[in-house]
Amino acid sequence: MISAEESPTLNSEHTGASHDAANETGDEKAPESHVTPEGGAAPDPWTIEDAKELYMIDRWGAGHFDVSEDGKMVVAPLGAKGKKVSIPEVVEAALKEEGLKAPLIIRFQDMLHHRVRVLNEAFNRAIAESKYRATYRGVFPIKVNQLREVVEEILEAGRPFHYGIEVGSKPEVFAGLAVHSDPESLIICNGYKDDAYIRTALLGRKLGKKVILIAEKLSEVRAIVRISKEMGVEPEIGMRVRLVTRGAGKWAESGGDHSKFGLSTSEILEAASLLDQAGMKNAFRLLHFHIGSQVPDILIIKRAVREAARYYAKLRRRGHPIEYVDVGGGLAIDYDGSRSTSHSSMNYSVEEYARDVVWNLADVCDEEKVPHPIIVSESGRAIVAHHTVLVVEAFGAIERPVSEPTFEVKEHKLTTSIREIIEHTSERNLLESWHDLQQAKDQSEKMFELGLLELDVKAHVETLYWQGAEKIRNAVKFLDQKDVPEDLLGLEQHFSAQHICNFSVFQSLLDHWAFGALFPVVPIHRLDERPTAQGTLVDITCDSDGKVSKFIDRHEEQRDTLPLHAITDGKPYYLGVFLTGAYQDIMGDIHNLFGRVNEVHVFLDDDEDCGYYLEETIEGNTIGEVLRMTQYEPHDLAQKMKAQVDAAIKQDKLKPTEGIRLLNEYERGLKDQTYLSFR
Numbered sequence: 279m280i281s282a283e284e285s286p287t288l289n290s291e292h293t294g295a296s297h298d299a300a301n302e303t304g305d306e307k308a309p310e311s312h313v314t315p316e317g318g319a320a321p322d323p324w325t326i327e328d329a330k331e332l333y334m335i336d337r338w339g340a341g342h343f344d345v346s347e348d349g350k351m352v353v354a355p356l357g358a359k360g361k362k363v364s365i366p367e368v369v370e371a372a373l374k375e376e377g378l379k380a381p382l383i384i385r386f387q388d389m390l391h392h393r394v395r396v397l398n399e400a401f402n403r404a405i406a407e408s409k410y411r412a413t414y415r416g417v418f419p420i421k422v423n424q425l426r427e428v429v430e431e432i433l434e435a436g437r438p439f440h441y442g443i444e445v446g447s448k449p450e451v452f453a454g455l456a457v458h459s460d461p462e463s464l465i466i467c468n469g470y471k472d473d474a475y476i477r478t479a480l481l482g483r484k485l486g487k488k489v490i491l492i493a494e495k496l497s498e499v500r501a502i503v504r505i506s507k508e509m510g511v512e513p514e515i516g517m518r519v520r521l522v523t524r525g526a527g528k529w530a531e532s533g534g535d536h537s538k539f540g541l542s543t544s545e546i547l548e549a550a551s552l553l554d555q556a557g558m559k560n561a562f563r564l565l566h567f568h569i570g571s572q573v574p575d576i577l578i579i580k581r582a583v584r585e586a587a588r589y590y591a592k593l594r595r596r597g598h599p600i601e602y603v604d605v606g607g608g609l610a611i612d613y614d615g616s617r618s619t620s621h622s623s624m625n626y627s628v629e630e631y632a633r634d635v636v637w638n639l640a641d642v643c644d645e646e647k648v649p650h651p652i653i654v655s656e657s658g659r660a661i662v663a664h665h666t667v668l669v670v671e672a673f674g675a676i677e678r679p680v681s682e683p684t685f686e687v688k689e690h691k692l693t694t695s696i697r698e699i700i701e702h703t704s705e706r707n708l709l710e711s712w713h714d715l716q717q718a719k720d721q722s723e724k725m726f727e728l729g730l731l732e733l734d735v736k737a738h739v740e741t742l743y744w745q746g747a748e749k750i751r752n753a754v755k756f757l758d759q760k761d762v763p764e765d766l767l768g769l770e771q772h773f774s775a776q777h778i779c780n781f782s783v784f785q786s787l788l789d790h791w792a793f794g795a796l797f798p799v800v801p802i803h804r805l806d807e808r809p810t811a812q813g814t815l816v817d818i819t820c821d822s823d824g825k826v827s828k829f830i831d832r833h834e835e836q837r838d839t840l841p842l843h844a845i846t847d848g849k850p851y852y853l854g855v856f857l858t859g860a861y862q863d864i865m866g867d868i869h870n871l872f873g874r875v876n877e878v879h880v881f882l883d884d885d886e887d888c889g890y891y892l893e894e895t896i897e898g899n900t901i902g903e904v905l906r907m908t909q910y911e912p913h914d915l916a917q918k919m920k921a922q923v924d925a926a927i928k929q930d931k932l933k934p935t936e937g938i939r940l941l942n943e944y945e946r947g948l949k950d951q952t953y954l955s956f957r
Contacts, residue, residue, distance in 0.1 A: 337615025349806030422658030516564030568606030591646035666859035784869035809841035873899025
């Protein structure tokens with residue numbers, strides 16, 4: 279075994295020689311005085327426009343989101359020309375007036391009305407421009423957000439357009455029939471069906487509603503025929519066709535030949551024959567297709583529409599009285615602002631989508647000389663994604679140790695070597711200094727494994743290593759990116775802090791964890807300040823996957839860190855996760871038993887001084903409520919704790935008054951919310 283003195287180290291003689299040699303290469307790019315920010319030129323003043331560009335708010339905001347002059351995120355629920363609401367002010371009102379705390383979901387309900395109008399008016403304009411000889415009857419797929427207050431707002435907003443709903447399960451059928459009230463709008467019934475599902479849907483037909491049952495397989499057609507005869511009601515049936523055209527992105531597999539839903543060409547013809555034999559030929563009213571959720575490329579949508587239009591035309595020419603063509607979902611949201619075919623983006627607008635659906639249907643129908651069908655679409659994300667903002671509080675950060683240790687430490691050859699590396703680092707030898715630092719750190723780790731290094735020395739080496747790395751990082755900032763050596767390109771990421779946020783990824787951002795979906799994340803205040811750090815977000819679950827470490831980027835498909843501000847002691851730092859209104863509200867998991875978060879609904883009102891009011895607040899789950907979801911009855915838990923406290927009192931482990939106090943605290947705690955509370 280070798281001693282510490284005998285082990286190879288980066289001694290001062292070697293260190294100085296190597297750096298002197300580097301200084302004589304003649305390929306230096308800048309004088310040494312420009313190594314650090316302190317010695318270089320001052321950065322340009324930070325502006326609100328810089329913040330908008332950095333966080334790409336102008337790209338993904340769709341005219342709804344902006345930054346005020348005082349550096350706060352604002353939202354315009356009615357679009358770019360509408361009234362703007364300060365998001366931090368809403369958070370403050372929720373905290374002070376309603377007693378709610380972050381994490382907090384804010385719903386801007388007027389935006390639901392706006393998004394419904396945007397979609398319906400886009401189709402109506404496209405129909406008028408193309409002289410299309412039928413109408414548009416959209417439906418909202420409630421699986422995207424089944425919350426009652428969301429569905430009811432959408433139906434209310436869609437009443438002038440006879441905008442209906444789509445359901446895909448037995449519970450959704452029960453909910454849908456009850457909240458649907460417009461006899462001119464549709465209820466589209468998707469998903470696999472048993473007799474109870476079909477009977478419930480046909481109850482809607484008895485009530486005079488336009489309920490269309492979509493057949494996913496031949497056995498469903500037989501069941502619909504049988505139950506319709508039993509109930510004495512004439513059904514309206516749609517056939518979902520499996521197109522050859524497939525979607526793109528993360529949900530491409532939900533369409534195409536291998537889709538779990540739909541009928542082949544031969545099955546559609548057989549289903550039509552079954553209806554004819556049953557005397558229900560006129561029941562075949564709709565042709566349906568779906569190529570997947572969040573389809574980023576308009577060319578795929580065009581191909582799918584033309585393929586489906588051809589099916590419709592051929593079936594009409596065979597004498598089947600189909601009245602509707604349902605183009606399914608897939609209308610995407612530009613989550614990352616890239617306006618591309620990235621899975622988190624889209625290369626088209628709502629207006630282009632509507633024009634292409636209308637024109638391609640009309641073109642095929644005119645060619646085949648068949649009537650234009652009524653167009654149905656099942657757009658969900660485009661309606662609800664924008665209206666919800668998840669606000670989380672960052673209450674701490676895990677950062678690299680760069681300050682000198684407060685404990686006493688003896689100087690060591692390794693620490694001396696690293697100090698000299700730092701001292702001689704200049705813009706002319708950044709790469710060599712980085713390699714020398716890594717060598718010194720590697721050596722300290724090997725010596726520690728061999729028992730040749732004490733803890734205090736190892737700790738000091740780590741601190742000095744990060745001091746040296748920080749000096750190199752600061753110097754790299756002043757270089758042209760094309761001049762930065764490859765080994766130094768990822769240095770910034772080494773310094774990224776982990777901002778600890780009071781929320782659960784599994785409850786509130788399940789798509790990010792499960793599918794890698796990207797959501798815009800922006801500080802909702804302090805945007806008039808230049809961010810000083812790169813960071814990621816970690817939640818308060820005990821799972822290492824509870825983090826947000828992929829973010830949107832203007833130049834790349836995604837980035838690994840987010841520009842953030844330093845957390846100031848005693849002052850909350852709030853981050854907004856935007857475009858979370860689709861799926862995240864309803865798909866959350868109670869991992870670690872973190873329940874639903876607090877919620878506030880905002881409505882615009884000109885009579886209010888601030889221009890809006892908080893219409894409703896919904897408190898998040900209590901500890902007792904989430905425990906009950908997993909078969910822990912709070913009353914039973916309290917009784918078991920009481921028995922243990924009583925036993926501890928009898929054994930003189932607790933005084934009676936102390937036992938009563940602790941038991942009361944336990945019972946009060948069951949009524950607290952599941953997230954952390956700091957103030």
